[in-house]
Amino acid sequence: xxxxxxxxxILYGVVVLTCAFLLFPVYWxxxxxxxxxxxxxxxxxxxxxxxxxxxxxxxxxxxxxxPLWLLNSTLAALGSVSLSMxxxxxxGYSLSRFSVRxxxxxxxxxxxxxxxxxxxxxxxxxxxxxxxxxxGSLWSLVIAHATLIIPFTTxxxxxxxxxxxxxxxxxxxxxxxxxxxxxxxxxxPISTPGLAATALYAFVLSWSDYAYAxxxxxxxxxxxxxxxxxxxMKGEYVTDWNEVSAAAxxxxxPIIVIYLFLERYLVxxxxxxxEK
Amino acid sequence: MPRIPSLDLARPSRQHWLGYILLVxxxxxxxxxxxxxxxxxxxxxxxxxxxxxxxxxxxxxxxxNYERLFSSRDFWMACWVTLKxxxxxxxxxxxxxxxxxxxxxxxxxxxNLARLAVALPWAVPEVIATVIFAWIFDSSFGLMNWLFxxxxxxxxxxxxxxxxxxxxxxxxxxxxxxxxxxxxIMALAGLQSIPSDFYSAAKVDGANAFQRFxxxxxxxxxxxxxxxxxxxxxxxxxxxxxVKVLTDGxxxxxxxxxxxxxxxxxxxxxxxxxxxxxxxxxxxxxxxTSLLMLGRETKSMY
Numbered sequence: 001x002x003x004x005x006x007x008x009x010i011l012y013g014v015v016v017l018t019c020a021f022l023l024f025p026v027y028w029x030x031x032x033x034x035x036x037x038x039x040x041x042x043x044x045x046x047x048x049x050x051x052x053x054x055x056x057x058x059x060x061x062x063x064x065x066x067p068l069w070l071l072n073s074t075l076a077a078l079g080s081v082s083l084s085m086x087x088x089x090x091x092g093y094s095l096s097r098f099s100v101r102x103x104x105x106x107x108x109x110x111x112x113x114x115x116x117x118x119x120x121x122x123x124x125x126x127x128x129x130x131x132x133x134x135x136g137s138l139w140s141l142v143i144a145h146a147t148l149i150i151p152f153t154t155x156x157x158x159x160x161x162x163x164x165x166x167x168x169x170x171x172x173x174x175x176x177x178x179x180x181x182x183x184x185x186x187x188x189p190i191s192t193p194g195l196a197a198t199a200l201y202a203f204v205l206s207w208s209d210y211a212y213a214x215x216x217x218x219x220x221x222x223x224x225x226x227x228x229x230x231x232x233m234k235g236e237y238v239t240d241w242n243e244v245s246a247a248a249x250x251x252x253x254p255i256i257v258i259y260l261f262l263e264r265y266l267v268x269x270x271x272x273x274x275e276k
Numbered sequence: 277m278p279r280i281p282s283l284d285l286a287r288p289s290r291q292h293w294l295g296y297i298l299l300v301x302x303x304x305x306x307x308x309x310x311x312x313x314x315x316x317x318x319x320x321x322x323x324x325x326x327x328x329x330x331x332x333x334x335x336x337x338x339x340x341n342y343e344r345l346f347s348s349r350d351f352w353m354a355c356w357v358t359l360k361x362x363x364x365x366x367x368x369x370x371x372x373x374x375x376x377x378x379x380x381x382x383x384x385x386x387x388n389l390a391r392l393a394v395a396l397p398w399a400v401p402e403v404i405a406t407v408i409f410a411w412i413f414d415s416s417f418g419l420m421n422w423l424f425x426x427x428x429x430x431x432x433x434x435x436x437x438x439x440x441x442x443x444x445x446x447x448x449x450x451x452x453x454x455x456x457x458x459x460x461i462m463a464l465a466g467l468q469s470i471p472s473d474f475y476s477a478a479k480v481d482g483a484n485a486f487q488r489f490x491x492x493x494x495x496x497x498x499x500x501x502x503x504x505x506x507x508x509x510x511x512x513x514x515x516x517x518x519v520k521v522l523t524d525g526x527x528x529x530x531x532x533x534x535x536x537x538x539x540x541x542x543x544x545x546x547x548x549x550x551x552x553x554x555x556x557x558x559x560x561x562x563x564x565t566s567l568l569m570l571g572r573e574t575k576s577m578y
Contacts, residue, residue: 011384018379019393025408025453026396028419032411043422083305091302098295106299106306113310115562117514119535120555123542124316125309147309154302179294208401210517215543227403231521234407241411248404259399263392 033057033245040241053242060246068222069229070250076138076213076225077206080145084153085199087146092157093183097166107158114151118211121147126215136220144212149202156201160194161187197265200258207255226251321552341553350529350537351554358533361448362512368452369508370501373459378493381467391464398457406521409450413437440530443523447531450518455511459504466500467493506566513562534558 003011032040034052039045060066094100095107125144126135134140164187172182188195213228224232230251233244321342323335345351376394380387397405412419415435424430436442474492483491516535519525525532525540532540538558542551 008384011382015379015384015386015390018376019390022376022453023393023396025405025412026400028412029404029408041417043417044426045417045419045422087301087305090298094295094298098292098298100292100295100299103295103299106303110302110306112563113306115510115514115559115566116310116314117535117538117555117558117562119514119516119538119542120317120552120559121310121313122539123548123552123555124313124320126542127316127320127548128313143309146305147313150302150306150310204399208403210403210520211539214520227401227517230407231403234410234521239411241414244407245411248407252400252404255401256396256399259396260392263395 029245029248032241033249035242037240037242056242056246057249060243061250064233064243064247065221065224065229066226066247066250069224069226070254072138072223073207073225073227073251074254076141076145077203079138079142080149080206081199081202083142084146084149084202085195088150088153088157088198089188089195092154093161093187095154095158096161097169097183107154110151110154113147116147118148118209122211122215125212129216135216136223138217138223140216141206141209141212141225144216145206145209148209149205152205153198153202156198157194160191160198164191193265197262200262200265204255204258204262317552318556320549321556323549325549326546327548335549341550342557344550345553345557350532353529354532354534354537357444357529357531358513358535361444361451361531361533362509364448365451365455365512366505366508368448369455369459370505372452372456373504374463374497374501376456376460377463377467381464395457395460397453398461400454402454402515402517403521405450405454406518409446409453410522413446437523438527440528443527444530447519447522450522451512451515454518455508458511459508462500462504463497466497470496502570506569509569510562510566513565514558534561 031048033056034054035046035049036051036053039049091106091110095103122144125140125147129135129140129143134143168186168190169177169179169182172186173179177185208227209225210227210231213225214231217223217225217228230244230247233239233247319334322337322339324338324340325335380390380394384390400408413421413436415421415433415437418436420436421430421433424434425432434442436446470493474496475488478488478492513533514535515533516539519531519533519536520539523531525536534554535558538551538554541547541554
């Protein structure tokens with residue numbers, strides 16, 4: 001359909017206004033990070049700092065343990081994603097290809113585990129981890145995050161494997177592959193994009209956690225993750241909003257970069273199972 | 277969808293064998309880190325325990341936690357807050373998500389950029405979103421105070437976080453901003469799977485834009501929207517970080533959801549048994565709600 005000039009103009013206007021409105025909080029975060037404390041305690045507020053304070057980023061990075069927080073978040077995410085992916089790839093493949101007795105019930109159970117409130121599971125996990133001495137250690141997050149990730153990745157991967165034609169394995173087996181080597185040599189290599197997208201999504205899930213980190217790591221400053229660390233910067237009476245904002249940008253950027261890579265897969269991946 | 281026959285070219289016994297083997301790690305891990313903790317918390321909910329010490333001897337079985345729960349004003353208040361928050365946030369997310377998806381589903385130059393932009397808040401970690409809104413609604417130099425005074429809606433500074441109604445809305449707005457992009461992403465996927473022939477045919481038949489939306493777009497989106505709705509409800513229902521960091525359930529418990537109540541009973545007052553009971557009830561409500569909402573379409577969740 002062809003639009004008139006006026007119609008396109010209106011469409012562009014609406015798109016730009018909508019984006020500006022929805023992204024304003026992100027813009028405000030950036031402006032705040034670049035403002036001086038004096039500018040931030042002034043009304044009316046300035047919508048762009050007189051002299052952008054890029055130094056705040058360097059200052060925050062040097063004075064706060066942000067590199068450590070980012071490292072801890074990354075380690076916890078790498079650990080929990082690796083653990084979950086190994087388990088989910090195997091289970092997702094089995095659920096997609098074999099009709100195993102009890103497999104369906106297991107799948108349903110894993111699906112129900114998506115509904116588990118973290119605030120419920122955190123209580124017994126706290127007790128268990130205290131008994132085995134994991135409180136304060138990043139290993140507690142690796143395990144706790146796996147409880148968040150596995151229900152998602154198993155079903156995302158099952159959905160992804162469902163889209164790969166079975167003829168591929170069948171012809172591999174005609175050529176003399178065993179079912180196992182058909183999976184390892186044929187299906188997994190061509191699934192790389194789906195596996196990568198799922199792993200990135202799992203990384204985001206782990207990186208975004210706050211409840212478990214707060215419960216298991218609060219008393220162990222050396223293990224603080226980025227999300228836990230930044231909430232300690234938000235003081236009860238005085239908060240240096242420009243420094244908090246600069247730190248927030250450091251923490252948000254890795255996830256936003258992942259999002260830019262992941263966006264095209266998200267649409268397919270998240271909905272893969274939804275429309276049957 | 278027709279059932280695809282299971283692999284039939286090699287010996288069936290071996291395939292079954294492999295199918296079981298592949299599930300073993302998942303079964304073991306899920307049993308260890310999900311099922312076992314769940315059993316522990318169910319067990320705790322029937323005991324009067326202050327701190328969860330698994331090596332301590334079991335306390336006597338009691339229903340006291342549940343009795344206390346159902347007669348507690350705080351519990352019913354938390355149910356009401358959770359319900360209010362869920363209904364408000366979910367409906368706003370649906371409207372905004374569907375609206376933005378329809379908008380960027382139009383053909384125009386720069387559409388890919390616009391798609392990235394409207395769903396960007398999805399990529400902002402919840403804690404960071406909370407920091408942003410805590411500053412926008414700051415009681416002294418927050419942008420929203422300036423805006424309200426400027427528009428003549430307030431005479432002086434509003435202390436957003438000490439007024440029960442205001443604090444509730446700050447929490448709701450933060451959650452809406454964080455939650456609508458998910459609906460947008462899902463709805464866009466649904467929109468793109470509608471064949472364009474449908475629209476051409478409807479145009480030939482003389483259907484106007486509203487009719488095309490009402491009779492083609494909406495019905496085709498329904499399966500996706502149904503699942504999305506359940507996922508958003510579950511998210512709001514169980515969310516922890518936004519409320520915890522913004523208000524911690526206050527003021528006067530006006531933002532205390534079931535999740536926050538569970539957490540604070542456990543790690544604020546160390547009533548592990550009581551907290552487990554609240555958590556178990558929350559889980560039952562979650563499962564029941566999703567089953568009710570999905571109805572016979574439970575299968576469409578996977």
